[in-house]
Amino acid sequence: MKTTSAGRSLAWLPVVWCATRLTLLLFVLKVYVFPGPDVTSDVSVIYRGWYEVLRTGTFPLTDVTWQYPPAAAVAILSPGLLPFLDYATAFFTLACAADLAVLALLTHGGLGRGGTLRGAWVWVVGVPLLGPTVYARYDVMVTAVAVAGLLAAARHPRAAGALAAVGALLKVWPALLLLGVRERSAWAAAAVTGVVVAGAFWVAVPGAFAFLTFQRDRGTEVESLGALVFHVARGFGWDGQVVFNYGSVEFLGPWVDLVSTAALTLTGAAFGWLLLWRLRATRFEAHTAADAAFVAVLLFTVTSRVISPQYLVWLIGTAAVCLCFRAGRMTVPAVLVLAASLVTVLEFPLYFGNVVASDRLGVTLLFLRNGLLVAAAVVAGRVLWRATTARETPAPPPEPDPRGPDRREPDPRAGGTPVSRTGPADTPATAP
Known part of the structure; x- marks a missing residue:
């Protein structure tokens, strides 16, 4: 029965993937128009502009919206691999290919020993919940590298380390993949790969690390957890404003710097908790690396000054990687993330105007989405801590003999002479 069920699940995976991804492509190619702001303009305008600059052999040094590590240039330049398509169409095609690669990786991992296809289903169902935005950003390409690294962590730590370094140079967050990896070879591979690749960009392309300054100057984006303070405050006369700043829609005005600083402090506290967990963890299983990465990404997402879709x-x-392991324990937080993804497509792009206006609908959607993410982070963190740091339960003391402490037993050393349990172990009892 289990074999039949697994076979049916495997058969339906490509069917559902093809149906949902065809729908996404129809939206980004504008065969059908998805309601709300045009999410594809980042590709057709911003990415395309960066592409033209990067082709000249330099980074966009004067564009503050360029806030990515140097390897991001590879993703932006990748549509050049398909010269027979226009830039946007080529980018969407490659994003879809990366999506398919993730499905293949998760399916392969789920079919292995101790695996399950639940992770593949999380990916197939979860991605389309975000709407066309998922193909209009290069994050799906970064996620493909991260998924490959996490799945390799248990058996190929060096490959996992190298992939984590490449991912970090694409968009920083994949550096968190190493948090739950114990093998030193993984960390060594990550260090070597990171130094070599980053050094190559540093030498070959001017402005490879200018993004660090642009990231430092960001404010509080309207979809972040901290932004809820100002959404509510606007109803009580707060005189700040909402503007497009540093590549996103942010709040500017009184107290914004304070809230941004608080967000950075929370991020520091999250890092401290993760460090404490790493020092206290004693039990590492095949899925621990994925669980730790999931928790870390959750914590850094909810405490960020920006929570983009x-x-x-x-x-x-x-x-999805966590649920590839049959012994994985992250089902509940994974479901919470899927629910948050569904709410995310409502707040952006469908009702983003309401979010910017801080009206009742927009604020309610943000409270719900961010609340689900916070709940997922708390639950996932608790699961990780209890599964890896709980001490072994001490064995219970032996129960007393129901016949009493004065029970006498033959002493084999004395040819059957009774021995009293109340006296020394080798003292013969006095005969009556």
């Missing part, structure tokens, strides 16, 4: 792609990918 594409961030949910990271969470869906790491959650």
Whole structure:
């Protein structure tokens, strides 16, 4: 029966993937128009502009919206591999190919020993919940690298380390993949790969690390957890404003710097908790690396000054890897992330105007989405801590003999002479 059920699940995976991904492609190619703001303009305008600059052999040094590590240039330049398509169409095609690669990796992992196809289903169902935005950002490409690294962690730690370094140079967050990896070879491979690749960009292309300054100057984005303070405050006369700033829609005005600083402090506290967990953890299983990465990405997402819709792609990918393991324990937080993804497509792009206006609908959607993410982070963190740091339960003391402490037994050393349990072990009892 289990074999039949698994076979049916495997047969339906490509069917559902093809149906949902065809729908996404029809939206990004504008065969059908998805309601709300045009999410594809980032590709056709911003990415395309960066593409033209990067082709000249330099990074966009004067564009503050360029806030990505140097290897991101590879993703932006990748549509050049399909010169027979226009830039946007080529980018969407490659994003879809990366999506398919993730499905293949998760399916292969789920069919292995101790695996399950639940992770593949999380990916197949979760990605389309975000709507066309998922193909209009390069995050799905980064997630493909991260998924490959996490799945390799148990058996191929060096490969996992190298992939984590490449992912980090694409978009920073995959550096968290190493948090739950114990093998030193993984960390060594990550260090070597990171130094070599980053050094190559540093030498060959001017401005490879200018993004660090642009990231530092960001404010509080309207979809973040901290932004809820200002959404509510606007109803009580707060005189700040909402503007497009540093590549996203942010709040500017009184107290914004304070809330941004608080968000950074929370991020630091999250890092401290993760470090404490790493020092206290004593039990590591095949799925621990994926569980730790999932928790880390959740914590850094909810405490960030920015929670863009594409961030949910990271969470869906790491959650899917967790559920590839039959012994995995992250089912509940994974379901919470899927629910948050569904709410995310409502707040952006469908009702993003309501979010920017801070009206009742927009604020309710943000409270719900961010609340689900916070709940997922708390539950996942608790599961990880209890599964890896709980001490062994001490064995219970032996129960007393029901016949009493003065029971006498023959002493084999004395040819059957009774021995009293109340006296020394080798003292013969006095005969009556």
